[in-house]
Amino acid sequence: MPARPHRTVDRVIEILETVSLSPRGVTLAELAAALGAAKSSVQELTNGLLARGYLIEEEHRFHLGPGPFILASRANKLAALSLDHQFVAELGKVLGCTILVGVRVGDAIVFTDRAGEESPSLTFVARTHARRPLYTSAAGKILLANVPDDEMYRLLDLASPEQAGEVRQFLAELPEIRSRRLAFNRGVTFADAFVVATPLLAGDGSLIAAISAAVDPAKPDSLDNVGEELKKAVATLGPRYGPQPR
Structure with missing residues (x-):
């Protein structure tokens, strides 16, 4: 049976992700507004998450409990791997532009690391670890x-x-993405986002992440050349740093 979203599961995930993005915690009313749901139905879910240790409550504000971190430490795939930030920083130095690391989380992309400050929009997306559709960004493609x-x-x-x-646009670009191992975002998602992405693969050929390079919006014509340099740099530096077991 194909995987499909489930309303209750979606709401639980929305609660956890909304709470995770707020350093000061989130009230029940704020959660209900974020989910567009009645406080009573949200409270039923938060009570269950509190009981299982996925949330904690302090001064009527919800914060992440230890549950999500225990799951991450048990995971045997991407969550149990750490991509050395020095790899990201080194790519930024070699290419002279902002570098972002994107991973697939379900049907979305989440940016997990970055180096550089070229694009305020991209920096915000990376800092907040916001979910975005896979088929819009260069990294998602x-x-x-x-x-x-x-x-x-x-x-x-x-x-x-x-x-x-x-x-449809992604499917039209798909043959070239696969043949060149490059995908582009030429100011489509954000006006200041001119980005090219390439895959980072493990030794066995499995996909680890998408590595993106963002160029100065004033130099959009440089994107193709940057893409070719990005592929070379990832191939050279990837084996040196790579993901390491925690």
Whole structure:
């Protein structure tokens, strides 16, 4: 049976992600507003999360409990690996531009690391670890293009009718993305985002992450050359730093 969103699961995840993004914690009223749900239904979910240690409550504000961190420490794939930040910083020095690391989380991309400050919009997205659709950003396109076709189409089928144009655009770009191992965002998602991305692969060929390079919006014509340099730099530096077990 193909994976599909589930309303209750979606709400639980929304609660955890909303809480994780607020250093000062989130009130029940704020959670209900963020989810567009009644306080009574949200409270039922938060009570369950409190009971299982996924949330803690201090002065009527919710914070993440130890549960999510225990799950991450047990994971045997991406969550249990650490990509050396020095790798990201070194790429930024070699290419002279902002570097971002994007990973797939379900049907979305989340940026987990960055180096440089070229684009305020991209820096904000990376700092907040916000979920974004896979088929819009350069990094998301790389992640989609590097999964098996049946999984790729399953993820694309989750798009809403309003996103059909973006899906068609991704499919039109797909052959070139796979042949060049590069995907581009030329000011589409943000006006100041001119980005090229390439995959970072493990030794066995499995996908680890998408590595993006963002260029100065005043120099959009440099994007193709930066993309070729990004591929070379990732191939050279990746084995040196790579993901290391915790």
